[in-house]
Amino acid sequence: MENELPKIDLPEDLITGRLTDTTILNLYAHFPCRIKAEIFVLCRKGEVDASINLKHYHVSDSCFLTLLPGTVFQINRIEGDVDIYFGGVSSDFLRSVQPIKSVIDVSYAIKRNPCVVLRPEAIEMAQDYFEIIHKSKEVFGMKNRDLLKHLYYSLMYTLNALYKNRKVEKENLTQNERTAQDFGQLVLDNYSREKNVAFYASKLGITPAYLSSVVKQVTGRTCLDIIADMIIMDAKAQLKSTNLPIYLIADSLNFENVSFFGKYFKRHVGISPQEYRNQKDDECLA
Known part of the structure; x- marks a missing residue:
C-alpha cells in the first residue's frame, strides 16, 4: 500500500460535465490531493483560488486549467456562483495512449503554466469541444478507445497550438x-x-x-x-x-x-x- 498524498483518478476512460454549484469543488477545498488522471477545466463564471504544485493561481472567467497526472492540487477559496466546464481522462486510459511529439511538447508548457486566459474565440471553441465530447459519449457510449484517443489527441493538438501562440515563459x-x-x-x-x-x-x-x-x-x-x-x-x-x-x-x-x-x-x-x-x-x- 502506498502511504502518501490521497490520489484522485477517474472511474471511466473519459468524463465530461458542467458545474453550476460548488458541491464537487468543496471536496477539494480542505486538503491537497495528487491527481492521477488528466483534467481539463474551463471557467465561465465564479472565482477560485487554487494551489497547483504549491504555486497559487486565481481562476476566473475565461481561464482554462489543465491538471497533468502527478499534479498536487488544492482549492483554497471559492467565491460567487460558478459555471465550469470540465473533462478528464483516466490514468488507465493514458497508459494506452502512444506518446506523440505534440503531447510531449504541450505537457512541458502546461507544467510551466497550467492556467491560461483564453481569447473569446478560443473560449467558444473550448465550450464546443466539451459539448462534442459529451455528445459523442451519449451517442457511442465511449466504448471505443480509438475514438477516445482521437478526441484526446485533437484536444492536445489544440492546446499545443494555443501555447505556441503565447510567449512561452521559459524563454524569458x-x-x-x-x-x-x-x-x-x-x-x-x-x-x-x-x-x-x-x-x-x-x-x-x-x-x-x-x-x-x-x-x-x-x-x-x-x-x-x-x-x-x-x-x-x-x-x-x-x-x-x-x-x-x-x-x-x-x-x-x-x-x-x-x-x-x-x-x-x-x-x-x-x-x-x-x-x-x-x-x-x-x-x-x-
Missing part, C-alpha cells in the same frame, strides 16, 4: 529562475524520500551553497522551507483524509521514527500530529 526566464523552477519540480518528485539540500544540488549539478543562494534570491525562501512545505502538506493530508497510524505516516515520509516526525511537524505547524488530526476541519484551513 533567467538561468537562476530556471534553476529554482527545476529545484521545485525535483522537490515535488522526491520530497517523501529526500530532505537533504545536497541531494537536489547533486541532481542539478551544482553545489548546495549555490543552489541555496539561487533559490533564496528567486523565491525569497530557503530550500529547506520549500522542502518542508511539501512534507507538511502531505502529512496534513494523510492525517485528515486517512486513518493511518501516525508512525506509518512518519515512515511514508522517510522519518527515522515517529518521535522525529512529531518534533518536525510541531516545529512547522505549532501543534503535534495527533492534535492536528483531532482538530475540526474549519480549524485546519490556515
Whole structure:
C-alpha cells in the first residue's frame, strides 16, 4: 500500500460535465490531493483560488486549467456562483495512449503554466469541444478507445497550438529562475524520500551553497522551507483524509521514527500530529 498524498483518478476512460454549484469543488477545498488522471477545466463564471504544485493561481472567467497526472492540487477559496466546464481522462486510459511529439511538447508548457486566459474565440471553441465530447459519449457510449484517443489527441493538438501562440515563459526566464523552477519540480518528485539540500544540488549539478543562494534570491525562501512545505502538506493530508497510524505516516515520509516526525511537524505547524488530526476541519484551513 502506498502511504502518501490521497490520489484522485477517474472511474471511466473519459468524463465530461458542467458545474453550476460548488458541491464537487468543496471536496477539494480542505486538503491537497495528487491527481492521477488528466483534467481539463474551463471557467465561465465564479472565482477560485487554487494551489497547483504549491504555486497559487486565481481562476476566473475565461481561464482554462489543465491538471497533468502527478499534479498536487488544492482549492483554497471559492467565491460567487460558478459555471465550469470540465473533462478528464483516466490514468488507465493514458497508459494506452502512444506518446506523440505534440503531447510531449504541450505537457512541458502546461507544467510551466497550467492556467491560461483564453481569447473569446478560443473560449467558444473550448465550450464546443466539451459539448462534442459529451455528445459523442451519449451517442457511442465511449466504448471505443480509438475514438477516445482521437478526441484526446485533437484536444492536445489544440492546446499545443494555443501555447505556441503565447510567449512561452521559459524563454524569458533567467538561468537562476530556471534553476529554482527545476529545484521545485525535483522537490515535488522526491520530497517523501529526500530532505537533504545536497541531494537536489547533486541532481542539478551544482553545489548546495549555490543552489541555496539561487533559490533564496528567486523565491525569497530557503530550500529547506520549500522542502518542508511539501512534507507538511502531505502529512496534513494523510492525517485528515486517512486513518493511518501516525508512525506509518512518519515512515511514508522517510522519518527515522515517529518521535522525529512529531518534533518536525510541531516545529512547522505549532501543534503535534495527533492534535492536528483531532482538530475540526474549519480549524485546519490556515
